[in-house]
Amino acid sequence: MSTTLSLLLALQAASGTTAPEPEQLAAPAGQAASEAQPDAASAAPGDIVVTARRRVERVQEVPIAMSVIGGAEIEKTGAFNVNRLQQQQPSLQFYSSNPRNSAINIRGLGAPFGLTNDGIEQGVGFYVDGVYIGRVGASTFDFVDVAQVEVLRGPQGTLYGKNTTAGALNITTRPPSFSPEAKAELSVGNYNFVQAKASVSGPITDNVAIRLSTSATTRKGTIYNVRTDEYLHRQRNFGVRGQLLWKATDTLDLTLFGDFNVQSPDCCVQYYARVGTTQRAANRQYNALAAAFGYTPPSTNPFDRVTDLDASINSRQEIGGASLVANLDLGAATLTSVSSWRYWDWQPQNDRDFIGLPITTVSQNPSQQKQVSQELRLASDGKNTLDYTVGAFYFHQTINTQGSQVQGSAASRYLLNPGNVPVGSSGCATPTANACNPAVLDGLTSTNTISFDNTSFAVFGKLNWAVAEGFHIQPGLRLNYDKKSGSYVSVVRTGSGSTTLNADQAATLAPQSYAPEFSAWNVSGDITASYDFTRDVHGYATYAKSFKSGGINLSGLPLNAAGTAVDLTTQTVKPEKVDAYEIGLKTQFLDRRATLNLAAFWTEIADYQATVNNGQLTVIRGYLANAGKVRSRGFEFDSSFRPSKRLNLYFNGAYTDATYQRFTNAPCPPELSGGTVTTGTPGPAGVAGGLSPVVCDISGQRLPGISKWSLSAGGEYNIPVGGSGGEVYLGYDGNYRSRFSSNPSPSAYTWIEGYSLSNFRAGYRKDDFNVFGWVRNAFNQNYFELLSTQSGSTGLIVGQPGDPRTYGLTVSKSF
Template sequence: MSLALIPLLLLAGGAQGGPHTGTDPEAAPAEAQQDAAPSGEILVTARRREERVQEVPLAISVLTGESLAESGAFNVSRIQQSQPALQFYSSNPRNTAINIRGLGAPFGLTNDGIEQGVGFYVDGVYIGRVGASTFDFVDVQRVEVLRGPQGTLYGKNTTAGAINITTRAPSFTPEVRYEASVGNYNFLQLKGSASAPIADDTLAVRISTSISNRRGTIYNTRTDSYLHRLDNYEVRGQLLWRAAPNLDLTLSGDFNLQNPLCCVQYYARVGATQRPLNRQYAALAAAFGYAPPSTDPFDRKTDLDASINSRQEIGGASLVANWDLGGATLTSVSAWRYWDWKPANDRDFVGLPITTVSQNPSQQKQVTQELRIASNGKNRLDYTAGIFLFHQTIDTQGSQVQGPAASRWLLNPGNVAPGAVGCATPTANACNPAVLNGLTSRNAISFDNSSFAVFGKLNWEALPKLRVQPGLRLNYDKKSGSYVATVTTGTGSTTLNSDQRGVLAPQSYSPRFSDWNVSGDVTLSYDFDRDVHGYATYARSFKSGGINLSGLPLDANNSPILAAVTVKPEKVNHYEVGLKTQFFDRRATFNLAGFWTEVKDYQATVTNGQLGVIRGYLANADKVRVRGFEFDSNIQPSDRFKLYANGAFTDAKYARFRDAPCPPELSGGASSPANCDISGQVLPGISKWAFGFGGEANAPVAEGEVYLGYDGSWRSRFSSNPSPSAYTWIDAYSLSNFRLGYRKGKVNAFAWVRNAFDKRYFELLSVQSGNTGLIVGQPGDPRTWGFTISGSF
């Protein structure tokens, strides 16, 4: 039991106050909450207290459990369609990035030593590893997407925003919920939950579970199997104990198992680089007589020859206590979580034995403790204050093994005639498969991360309708790590020649980082009318510094450059103004926000042209600037019809980055620049324009209603490489989802089709390491269709 709970249990019996009235609903009974209140009355806990969403002076979107189910958004990846300012990228669960307004996590493969910039919370518990956010939603009451820095209340690593998920709490009224879906590609998804009292009005339990299965959408001709499948299982349990009339405790536990064989990338296109022609993709493939199964990536065929696996376990337990003191509520959130990742990848992206093993099994454990106090009600002066402790360990066992095709693919065959596919001399290392065959790097990586913070926020009604809301947070970080790469040849020797060291170089270093940081914000809000609210915010925020734990770049002697061992904290200055309005008796909502964010020492994942470098390393870009505006709107003129439209314009650029890695078209040649000035160019992964829109119409039939719903999205083109490349732009695309169903009472049955027009689009594009010119892609899902029935009793 958390030490923070001991005084709560000792004193609760003698505390003054009536029935539970705490403002933090993290352990509140389910009957006190709703998926969505009447129009305009959605309640959120974005500021660690229960408030009407329209009165919260920040840019926030709310997705209810009902809307998630009907739109098919059963995980974070799928909610981005209706949230234009949200970006989600995943080349596999570990290599996942959640960004808001183009900021958050570096675009590229995960580095253990860096933290995310979008906070991810489930029932008040901070999830310290972004890969652990890929679980399926089950029994979710609502998802809040908070845009802009949230550092005062949500912590150091929320420079871009936060995602706050609230699940349904145990209920003292017995209930059962169910949902079953079937579809093409053998899709099957089952969800269920049950809640009931155990002991009158003092003890209640809730159990929830979910199973998702789907055949893969990409066919591997080499293994006669389908990749990019779904195979997920989740169970969650909660026990609510009203220990006293003014003290609630909720004990929660969850377990998630996923094995999706997912997120494969394969041939998308080829572009020219500065390498000699005989070392670019066309000549290298010709040297082996190799051709991919198809040069049209939307044939959805590949021939990857290495093992593919994306198995992960996610789980943990938490204890949340809310103690009503009358004028304030004291909340304790204690949690332990773990994440166990067992991957296998084909990181050469072709059906040749170049890199036969590339994997980084990883285990993370974290312990968190938050203790805060918040005033109750809405007073002239409200406050929230607290402390937060976080400890995380990560242990990763990386391995990379080169195969018999590696020598010819990766090494220089010498000067040969243009278009020739052979070697200048038979003795060239490139013509000797044994030089690199079996070359192995085994990487032992460890990371220890401790953090402590104290924080506070005031909400002062300085004048009628005018509120001043300052906040401050003091944070301390201490990080240490170890990276040891042991390289052996195919014969087991640790003695390497220059070509072997140029592909896989042994490294050993132990980085350290510690720092104090102060962040804060101040918001002025004004109530122009009951349903018209304006606000202006300035925030000074930061993201903790990091340490490179994916190997360091090498110098001319193939030795690691130790100066690159750490990266500086990001320092953020953020300005935002917003207007939140409702009209037509709250049947229509229109919210508008404009923002300007500048990030100094922006943490970027960068790559270089070294042969065997699959993973990038971390570096600081001098300055990044993101500015834009967003709107959220919906209207329900009658009970028979409703519409929504959300949009975002985001201008995200490197304001100053003079020593960035060059894009592939400028790399690989003897005269290629060592680095490039990409100042003024766009950040990866962010569209300048993005929209989400849709609606629903219904008509009464047989004591129920028939309805037709639509959800659509459109986003403009975006760059899929940290340094913008002509070869890695992803074209603009739109997606359309339809549903046709019947509701009666608590039963809802509907047919659905997603990506109805079978749009061909990429989720991301990547560059094959070594600048061969091969561009690989991960296509989005094709058209899917199916049927869902859900209900409760």
């Protein structure tokens, strides 16, 4: 086994990461420098090892703002996916209207808020066992046999690449063992929740070991659809993972990884939350349109959790792949190769009008991604005055999407202008108006064929120079090349199958065909100065110059100013250019029973990539544009305290001030949209029939999706019973986040108010047996994960509520 792998396993054993890990409740943030390889013999209880800098180090000696959650802590708190993980990580945000339309952000930055566009990449890198996952949607699998999750905050571009301008999530699974072992876990709860996990590991020969792990989750939905008599937000997940470790020689080991995951949940629905007045004509606002159809939703209280969606709902996806990781110990350095192939197959069904009227009966984008990657990395042993990590990375990705949108029998009256008729009237001022004829839009179908080809290559290096005792300078540099090409072809047919469209049909769904391309070289780098004040007090300061690759628009383009053709100037999006500053202090005291880590940051991004929609119905999913400049600044703290073997506590927090510093051509919020467009003075906001500006200046306003304050706290207390190592315990995990905007341009209608969640657990454990009861969202807090607007400036605001109170029992046994 290589030095790196054996050292990692030895340190994990010393720090308790293979057993319940109370000392890891708040493995902290920020920090400083000694680059010497840790010595397993000197590992102390409470030491946590990470591979954040592509080498094995104690987390307290890494000059990066980061947090670590161990596998046992994940199991105890029920954080079995990234969405649950954010409840323990104040700086981490995860948003998902369905798996494809998911975003992982750190410090409010990472991915544009809104629907996914195939042509851009994320700003928070997601890694599993050293493999970069190219689409956020493929990160929504259930965790299976995870050893630990590292959350790296701030730009990580030197070692992790162009897609980590905001940070990275680095997941490590448990490696194969040469000692036979097995574990089984079963959880049951309300809403017919059942989750089963199992793993087995052991030797095949003296130098070959295997690990197999599996997980299956089912749960009844939490939202009742009165139209179809079924419960939505159902969970139905299955995953299996295998590893084969071959110790080819004393200096060479190879690990073959394979995994397969399939999910088929009836999710993720948004439905009636509230109504706000736009500047659309009064008879074309939601209330008037609903009255014209004699329509009322089953409830106007979204937390009654009932809806009447009339289209099929599903979010089926398959995720899988294989990788080979090889480590060759050269004595003074270790050579690492990571080869990977992965795929993601997304087969959705949605109701994109969000109500029980046949307006848009189909709006979905089935998508298939394939990726291959290869990384070679050489890292010195960390015992020299000048140490290094150098490497090269290649990545190729293809995405093929088959989009479709079909309008229903209510579309004409709902989407087209019927003329000057009384509010709530179902009649038309002109009987021949297209709005009065359901056949005009009924069956109107847009079939979209979208392809994307993405090739990236990079070389990188990172040095660690021990200038003096305890003082280190660590510069890094990365050269990256990107080439992206795509094709977007939208063919529109009427309900009778004709491609000849009238003006109203073309204005609703416009045929488009274009083939954007983008290529560029970029250089990014960082420099860190760190100082070890004492053995347990480390400080650092970092400057990073990073970038996120430019992109191409693959969700349809807006029309030009004349409204006669697509605006080809919006085909491509410029790269984001990032300047980030950070200082941090990492401390341990009271014989390492207490930890307090602090970090302060200031990040500015020029040409920030944002998802926008200019109000044209022809761009249903929005398109990409560059905001002039955004800024995210704030501070974070991570703390844990273990005063005795019986009690451990943690308290983590983040203050984040994230704003558009310059965005003068932003899309307008709903209260300023839908009216007659004017280049002059617009009318007052939220007045039906008013004048709407072409664009809005939202400079100085908040970025979406980010709370100014986010906190998490908790702990566990245990009491010995029985006199033979058994103990009963009580645990608590809570989190709070302040209000945040759920619209790219802040709107009075789409603020999500602050909320707090409390989770409790109580149980008994002894040696390899554990049984505990749990309750999550114990006080049944009503809150939204997302709010969105219905297309067409009708004023309808739809929401996706968070889970209600859930409770259950978990039993696990190791063998």
